[in-house]
Amino acid sequence: MTTKTAPRKTYRELLKHPNWQKKRLEILERHEFQCQACEKEGETLHVHHSYYEKGFKPWEYPDESLWCLCEGCHAHIEKLKTLLRQAIGKLAPHEFEMMVGFALGLQAYDYSEIEIDVSSFEIGDGVAKAQNVCVKELLKSLGKSKKTSGNLLREVRQKKLNKFKAKAGHG
Numbered sequence: 001m002t003t004k005t006a007p008r009k010t011y012r013e014l015l016k017h018p019n020w021q022k023k024r025l026e027i028l029e030r031h032e033f034q035c036q037a038c039e040k041e042g043e044t045l046h047v048h049h050s051y052y053e054k055g056f057k058p059w060e061y062p063d064e065s066l067w068c069l070c071e072g073c074h075a076h077i078e079k080l081k082t083l084l085r086q087a088i089g090k091l092a093p094h095e096f097e098m099m100v101g102f103a104l105g106l107q108a109y110d111y112s113e114i115e116i117d118v119s120s121f122e123i124g125d126g127v128a129k130a131q132n133v134c135v136k137e138l139l140k141s142l143g144k145s146k147k148t149s150g151n152l153l154r155e156v157r158q159k160k161l162n163k164f165k166a167k168a169g170h171g
Contacts, residue, residue, distance in 0.1 A: 014058050023047075023059040023066070031068035037077070043070035048077060094122045101126020105153070112150035118142060127153070133160055 014020060024047045034041050048067040049058070069077060091099060101123035104116045108131065118124040118139070128135040131153050141156050142148055 011058075017057070017059070019057070019059040027063065027066045027068055030063070034068065035070040035073050036068050037073035038070060040070050043072075045070055046074045048074055097122035098126040098129075101128075102130045105130025108148075108150035108153050110150075112154065114150050116148045118146050118148055131157055133157055 009017075027047045028045060032041075033045060035043060035045065046069050048069045049061060050065045050067055053061075067077075088096065088099060097120055101116075101118070103126075104114070104123070105127035108114050108116065108127070116123075116127060118127060121135070121139075124139055124142075125135045127148065128138040131138070133153075133156050137156055137160065138148070138153075141152060
């Protein structure tokens with residue numbers, strides 16, 4: 001005796017699901033039916049998933065990962081993502097780690113509560129480059145923890161600024 005399993009729904013079918021339609025409307029309303037990139041109103045809008053996770057349904061993503069974009073900006077973002085994937089594919093392993101650190105460092109500007117595990121020099125170097133601080137200053141600020149946060153990175157940037165002001169006679 002064999003048991004039949006229901007066929008898996010296609011992604012297109014999932015986008016018609018009431019749970020996605022509800023979530024999509026919430027995102028559009030939250031951004032007042034305005035493109036987050038160009039701020040145009042009255043355009044055809046898409047709700048863009050900033051990333052995908054295997055097994056997630058469209059409505060299972062956190063709100064902050066869903067962007068409200070007009071058709072033109074959505075197409076532009078998709079082209080940029082393709083270019084980024086191609087560029088990343090050409091990186092050496094240590095450069096890939098630096099790129100991950102850079103992306104995490106950029107996130108820390110907006111999300112002060114983010115915790116970054118600086119598990120290698122390369123990740124630390126990427127974080128430092130994104131934050132415009134010296135990697136030595138960053139690693140020194142970590143001590144033995146090897147973890148940093150948006151708040152700690154802000155302190156490192158402020159120390160750098162204070163040193164600069166003192167040298168320039170503005171402190």
